[in-house]
């Protein structure tokens with residue numbers, strides 16, 4: 001297929017497709033599915049070999065959020081049957097992080113529900129980071145705490161946080177349909193604030209919330225504009241007790257096409273298979289490993305994933321290897337783009353004008 005030849009040529013050069021080409025990937029037929037996976041696999045292997053980076057979620061604070069994101073089981077008024085608790089103690093979070101690291105996770109993602117942290121919350125997280133570093137010094141730490149101020153971002157960076165996750169989730173034109181308590185621009189601003197503080201930006205999407213193909217292309221290109229380093233692709237988990245509980249619109253084949261489109265737009269960027277993979281990709285999960293170079297290990301924030309042992313077996317059976325702590329995830333030319341800020345807020349040095 002000419003489209004795939006073009007996409008592979010561009011991907012091997014680290015170039016993104018046009019919007020039309022990205023859209024055309026989503027419109028390919030099931031007859032072409034294995035060709036699409038194979039083409040995305042060539043791009044994936046060029047930049048990431050057969051390595052799979054494992055990430056492990058630690059939910060520091062669960063449920064009772066004042067925001068109304070319709071896809072989220074922790075939202076305002078959620079009737080979802082989930083665990084609700086306030087901040088884990090640093091030693092509890094460190095024990096959870098250690099379990100993830102022992103299971104092979106290279107990155108631990110510290111997540112807290114809520115619109116954004118107070119300064120006191122950030123200090124709690126800083127204490128938690130110290131406790132984690134004591135027990136698991138090699139693990140990368142990503143924080144996901146909601147909307148962030150510049151000062152808070154700088155504080156997290158100084159405390160040794162490597163990355164900050166804040167997903168755009170869907171296209172700007174769709175955002176008002178999934179959330180009314182904050183906007184798309186708020187999310188974009190936080191990704192920028194994190195990057196500018198020297199944190200590696202992790203931001204992705206949720207597919208399967210009623211969006212069109214064009215909306216998916218829009219959000220992926222918005223993420224590319226933000227020059228993020230990792231892109232988690234979630235598939236909606238339709239929790240009972242949330243407004244999207246009846247929304248089941250994904251097939252395993254569509255999930256693979258969405259992942260492939262993301263890979264072509266981000267040839268040399270970490271593309272992570274995130275929430276919902278078990279229920280939407282089902283038996284086709286191993287095929288997704290030919291496209292993505294990163295997955296979550298084990299459970300998600302409020303739902304259970306397949307056991308970590310099954311993930312490791314799947315990776316091995318599919319002929320991939322778990323990425324070790326010594327190997328840089330991103331290719332050298334991208335890894336070098338993130339320079340930790342050493343001036344401006346939180347230092348004695350003047351910011352760069």
Ligand code: SF4
Pocket residue numbers: 065066067068069072073074075076112113114115146
């Ligand atoms: S996604 Fe975050 S901000 Fe939105 S309801 Fe869930 S926890 Fe709250």
